Amino acid sequence: MHIAITPTPEDASKLAAKIIIPQVKSGFRLGVATGSTPEGLYAELRAAHAQGQFSLEECTAWALDEYVGIAPDHPERYRNVLRRELVGSEKTGLKDENLHTPDGTAADPHQAARDYEAEIAPGVDLQILGIGADGHIGFNEPTGSLANPTNVVTLTAQTIADNARFFDNDEANVPKQAVTQGLSTIMKSGQAVLLAFGSQKADAVAATVEGAVSAFWPASILQYHLNAIIIADEAAASKLQLTDYYRQTWQAEYPDLPLSY
Ligand code: GLP
Numbered sequence: 001m002h003i004a005i006t007p008t009p010e011d012a013s014k015l016a017a018k019i020i021i022p023q024v025k026s027g028f029r030l031g032v033a034t035g036s037t038p039e040g041l042y043a044e045l046r047a048a049h050a051q052g053q054f055s056l057e058e059c060t061a062w063a064l065d066e067y068v069g070i071a072p073d074h075p076e077r078y079r080n081v082l083r084r085e086l087v088g089s090e091k092t093g094l095k096d097e098n099l100h101t102p103d104g105t106a107a108d109p110h111q112a113a114r115d116y117e118a119e120i121a122p123g124v125d126l127q128i129l130g131i132g133a134d135g136h137i138g139f140n141e142p143t144g145s146l147a148n149p150t151n152v153v154t155l156t157a158q159t160i161a162d163n164a165r166f167f168d169n170d171e172a173n174v175p176k177q178a179v180t181q182g183l184s185t186i187m188k189s190g191q192a193v194l195l196a197f198g199s200q201k202a203d204a205v206a207a208t209v210e211g212a213v214s215a216f217w218p219a220s221i222l223q224y225h226l227n228a229i230i231i232a233d234e235a236a237a238s239k240l241q242l243t244d245y246y247r248q249t250w251q252a253e254y255p256d257l258p259l260s261y
Pocket of ligand 1: 033034035036037038064065129130131132133137138139159163
């Protein structure tokens with residue numbers, strides 16, 4: 001794992017954009033996350049597109065997950081969230097038909113999960129990730145199999161409470177299940193770039209980076225990923241023990257990628 005600790009979330013978003021933009025060429029398969037964490041990164045990608053430095057026009061994008069049973073026109077349906085963030089020439093150039101999301105409206109969500117797994121094989125080139133306070137990536141909640149392909153998951157009470165802010169602050173409105181890329185699907189990405197901001201993510205970041213690999217902290221599977229970068233702001237990194245070492249190694253290994261902008 002490579003650990004980048006940035007002063008602010010804005011620095012983290014800029015750093016992630018600097019990592020991603022030079023890699024994107026025609027045919028690139030970009031794994032995209034939802035949640036509030038990647039919003040700053042997407043703004044950076046849109047700005048780079050507006051300046052002619054970046055385009056997803058000839059690329060495909062692959063969502064991590066989708067709520068089960070959410071109405072097709074619901075603004076929090078992840079397909080609609082990602083459309084607003086990325087699709088169109090005024091955003092990143094991504095074409096709607098090149099945005100892939102699990103079908104949360106399918107009568108059989110388990111079949112939708114199998115279909116998505118078949119579609120996404122052999123994996124994306126680069127996967128953008130956020131992290132839940134309980135250490136989930138995608139919607140892989142604690143104690144799910146570390147070997148899962150795309151699958152149907154039941155959300156924990158904490159995730160439902162965390163996501164209620166997107167549903168009129170009413171937990172009753174939050175879907176109870178989701179179709180998510182499994183941990184094995186995420187592990188097939190060529191590179192994984194995980195962003196974590198705020199003290200509410202500090203336990204999850206510490207468990208992911210310095211804890212034992214465990215289904216109880218699903219993101220800890222990334223310790224087995226050959227090319228995983230964890231970008232945390234100071235607050236999210238506040239429970240890490242080896243911060244001095246991470247700062248030294250980042251500067252030594254990525255001299256062209258400053259942590260502060
Ligand atoms: C959601 C998403 C995850 C996301 C996480 C954190 O449940 N399924 O992909 O990483 O929650 O969300 P946020 O970035 O808003 O803290």
